Amino acid sequence: MTGTLVLAGTPIGDVADAPPRLATELASADVVAAEDTRRLRRLTQALGVQPAGRVVSYFEGNEAARTPELVEALAGGSRVLLVTDAGMPSVSDPGYRLVAAAVERDIRVTAVPGPSAVLTALALSGLPVDRFCFEGFLPRKAGERLGRLREVADERRTLVYFEAPHRLDDTLAAMAEVFGAERRAAVCRELTKTYEEVKRAPLGELAAWAAEGVRGEITVVVEGAPDKGAEELDADELVRRVRVREEAGERRKEAIAAVAAAAGLPKREVFDAVVAAKNASNATGSTDAGRG
Numbered sequence: 440m441t442g443t444l445v446l447a448g449t450p451i452g453d454v455a456d457a458p459p460r461l462a463t464e465l466a467s468a469d470v471v472a473a474e475d476t477r478r479l480r481r482l483t484q485a486l487g488v489q490p491a492g493r494v495v496s497y498f499e500g501n502e503a504a505r506t507p508e509l510v511e512a513l514a515g516g517s518r519v520l521l522v523t524d525a526g527m528p529s530v531s532d533p534g535y536r537l538v539a540a541a542v543e544r545d546i547r548v549t550a551v552p553g554p555s556a557v558l559t560a561l562a563l564s565g566l567p568v569d570r571f572c573f574e575g576f577l578p579r580k581a582g583e584r585l586g587r588l589r590e591v592a593d594e595r596r597t598l599v600y601f602e603a604p605h606r607l608d609d610t611l612a613a614m615a616e617v618f619g620a621e622r623r624a625a626v627c628r629e630l631t632k633t634y635e636e637v638k639r640a641p642l643g644e645l646a647a648w649a650a651e652g653v654r655g656e657i658t659v660v661v662e663g664a665p666d667k668g669a670e671e672l673d674a675d676e677l678v679r680r681v682r683v684r685e686e687a688g689e690r691r692k693e694a695i696a697a698v699a700a701a702a703g704l705p706k707r708e709v710f711d712a713v714v715a716a717k718n719a720s721n722a723t724g725s726t727d728a729g730r731g
Contacts, residue, residue: 442516450554465486466489
């Protein structure tokens with residue numbers, strides 16, 4: 440008999456939010472793999488429980504090396520409990536490698552549902568919640584960050600991001616540049632903690648606010664792109680959408696096809712708009728060169 444891998448959600452702030460099953464699993468697991476063993480110790484003390492099994496660290500730095508060891512324990516019949524510092528393991532946290540490896544070995548994987556910063560922020564944002572995309576953390580480098588944002592510039596679903604406080608101002612400024620300064624958003628800070636704050640405003644205003652410095656755990660929720668009908672899209676807007684997709688790495692032919700499909704227009708109409716814009720740009724350049 441193989442064992443069971445249990446992914447356990449942990450509080451994102453208030454320890455009282457810990458699911459009751461968490462204490463039971465901590466007390467009975469053969470192995471507890473924790474992102475930070477010191478934080479685990481504080482959590483178990485707060486819950487009044489003592490792990491009976493072996494406690495090991497499982498974080499970004501040793502995840503690849505430790506996964507085979509944990510899989511072998513599971514294959515031998517152990518019940519392995521995986522916890523991270525906050526929220527559900529494997530969601531922008533260690534765990535994906537272990538889950539994938541366990542599934543490949545046909546080992547049972549289950550979960551103890553718990554608090555989620557993604558869903559909590561989404562619910563508090565005041566933005567549409569019927570359809571959403573979780574985008575995790577954006578790249579640290581400015582160019583890569585802009586590229587990632589351009590990939591979802593026309594995404595109509597609500598977008599949810601995690602971000603470090605010291606990068607929040609740059610991220611919000613980049614979002615305002617790509618999505619538009621008037622796009623609605625919410626910055627959710629220190630959720631369920633003493634100084635919880637939800638700042639709701641257009642991206643331009645939020646970027647200016649964040650420039651003064653923001654602390655704490657951050658989740659950003661951004662309104663999806665507006666639903667523009669074909670009659671509302673002029674040639675300049677069609678060209679802009681094609682350019683955004685090209686800058687994100689798409690070939691022009693594919694970008695034109697995607698923009699046409701999203702707008703409900705013939706590809707030829709979008710192609711003609713792109714060609715006209717290119718010809719106009721070339722003509723302006725030639726005129727300026729002649730004046731020089």
